[in-house]
Amino acid sequence: MTELTALTIAGARDGLKHKKFSAVELADAHLLAMEKARALNAYVLETPERALAMAKASDARIHKGEPHPLEGIPLAVKDMFATQGVRTTAGSKILGNFVPTYESTVSAHLWRDGAVLLGKVNNDEFAMGSSNETSAFGPVINPWRRKGSNTPLVPGGSSGGSASAVAAHLALGATGTDTGGSIRQPAAFAGIVGMKPTYGRCSRWGIVAFASSLDQAGPFARTVRDTAILMRSMAGHDAKDTTSVDLPVPDYEAAAGQSVKGMRIGIPKEYRVDGMPAEIEKLWEQGAAWLKAAGAELVEVSLPHTKYALPAYYIVAPAEASSNLARYDGVRYGIREQGRDISGMYEKTRAEGFGKEVRRRIMIGTYVLSAGYYDAYYVRAQKIRTLIKRDFEECFAQGIHAMLTPATPSAAFGIGEKGGADPIEMYLNDVFTVTVNMAGLPGLAVPAGLDGQGLPLALQLIGRPFDEETLFALGQVVEDAAGRFTPQRWW
Ligand code: GLN
Numbered sequence: 291m292t293e294l295t296a297l298t299i300a301g302a303r304d305g306l307k308h309k310k311f312s313a314v315e316l317a318d319a320h321l322l323a324m325e326k327a328r329a330l331n332a333y334v335l336e337t338p339e340r341a342l343a344m345a346k347a348s349d350a351r352i353h354k355g356e357p358h359p360l361e362g363i364p365l366a367v368k369d370m371f372a373t374q375g376v377r378t379t380a381g382s383k384i385l386g387n388f389v390p391t392y393e394s395t396v397s398a399h400l401w402r403d404g405a406v407l408l409g410k411v412n413n414d415e416f417a418m419g420s421s422n423e424t425s426a427f428g429p430v431i432n433p434w435r436r437k438g439s440n441t442p443l444v445p446g447g448s449s450g451g452s453a454s455a456v457a458a459h460l461a462l463g464a465t466g467t468d469t470g471g472s473i474r475q476p477a478a479f480a481g482i483v484g485m486k487p488t489y490g491r492c493s494r495w496g497i498v499a500f501a502s503s504l505d506q507a508g509p510f511a512r513t514v515r516d517t518a519i520l521m522r523s524m525a526g527h528d529a530k531d532t533t534s535v536d537l538p539v540p541d542y543e544a545a546a547g548q549s550v551k552g553m554r555i556g557i558p559k560e561y562r563v564d565g566m567p568a569e570i571e572k573l574w575e576q577g578a579a580w581l582k583a584a585g586a587e588l589v590e591v592s593l594p595h596t597k598y599a600l601p602a603y604y605i606v607a608p609a610e611a612s613s614n615l616a617r618y619d620g621v622r623y624g625i626r627e628q629g630r631d632i633s634g635m636y637e638k639t640r641a642e643g644f645g646k647e648v649r650r651r652i653m654i655g656t657y658v659l660s661a662g663y664y665d666a667y668y669v670r671a672q673k674i675r676t677l678i679k680r681d682f683e684e685c686f687a688q689g690i691h692a693m694l695t696p697a698t699p700s701a702a703f704g705i706g707e708k709g710g711a712d713p714i715e716m717y718l719n720d721v722f723t724v725t726v727n728m729a730g731l732p733g734l735a736v737p738a739g740l741d742g743q744g745l746p747l748a749l750q751l752i753g754r755p756f757d758e759e760t761l762f763a764l765g766q767v768v769e770d771a772a773g774r775f776t777p778q779r780w781w
Contacts, residue, residue: 293319293459295320295462296776298513299363299462299511300513302462303360303363314342314345317344317408318345320460321341324409324455326781330433331430332460333411333412334369334409334412334451335409341364345362362406363405364408366409366460367397367400368451369412370467371394371498373390374392378390379426380413381413382415382618383645384640385623388624395495395528395530396497399524399525400524402523412451412454413425413447413448413450415648416615417467420446420475420717421445429450430450432445432450432702432777433457434457434480435780437743443479445457446475446478446702447472447476448469448476449464449466449468458777462516463510463516465510466507466509467507468507468727470723471727474723474735475697477737478697478746481737481748482510484508484510484735486506488753489533491525491537491758492508495531495534504606508524514736515546515766518546518762522541525542540759542758542762545760545762548759553691554689555586555694557578557588558592558593560594563721570696580768591693593678594681600720600724602674603720604654605654606728612653612655619636620638620639625639682725691753692761694752696748697722697735698722701743702745726750731752732753732755732756732758734762736750736772749768751768
């Protein structure tokens, strides 16, 4: 039998149903794998007792013949999601040992459907980053290595722990959040699948807020089908999030494997950026050829405002962050540093509690929102955002069903290799992903090949609002053609 930790979610669901193994055995196998993989620093908190209790309850329901859709499936949860009774830190010192008294809606959906919590996984502090290097818990190591090299590589960010855990078989799937690429970029760097749903598709309630108009929760898994299975559970209307949309949740799993014949796929010419590695260009062409062979029609399209997306994102996101993070004042949550008076206490707590990148974002955000600069920066960035959205709308109105682009401008890089002297070097990682958040669209990252150094590379599919199904159908075509990618175990 396949190792339990190497199963897909669909495979595990099948094995559990036919009682080939129990949910407790499945959870145990993962807990053991996690113990052996601590060098990856993927988990910031393991919850073995909870996992085994949840697995036991799953076994009882399976025994009674009443399994829920995700019964017994062991998952990792990004530390941005509030988990009731389980420490939640957002990767920041400022939250200290904060233990929420409530559960995020998305994770509550997963437990409602029978999934098992293995633990909380690492992320960039407040999800600000593209390499997981800004976490107060230290960097996560990517299970992938360059051929013949021991250099530790980043798993991408901000959901680096989620990506590393799923790629290294330390969970069958994981949750992530994506504000500018934090699900799709780490999925690409780790050779797994990740989806950023349409804004409003998954509830943001109970998720630590970074930039509320851009944040969306989404799933990571090792196959397109598994990602679809998790999506169905995570999605859905929630009265507690006013931006959550009241639309029926389709059977996403059924969409994976559906024909893509006759679909019109846009290839946005502006994504052919300067200095793009030849390997990524080749991968993109290969992806287009696969979709064509499956009966889709490839059309060159133009998204003329693409080049403004990254600078506009790095105004809008910090602006919202500076406002959202005002609540960490040493009074309501986490750590407190004493000061001479109350402002002194705020200042010291915030200086002590926030890391460097978060402080930078708060300063940028405060600056672009300040009187005198508001119109020049924030209002302009919002106007650009509208134009970016309109670019996509025009293509969709012309009958384009989805777009195909590369997911990232490079493969995974080494820890400490980027952004040290110039933060913009790190921000450039998001060049292909931020447009999707700015426009509120769904995006799927699917592994599509390995580069010359043996590292995974991915393609991105961008869809019409609330048409995640088309992305799963197209993603399945890419996966069927490209195959799946697993790192060699060295840890
Ligand atoms: N890398 C981007 C940033 O640092 C996106 C992060 C995210 O999607 N949470 O803002």
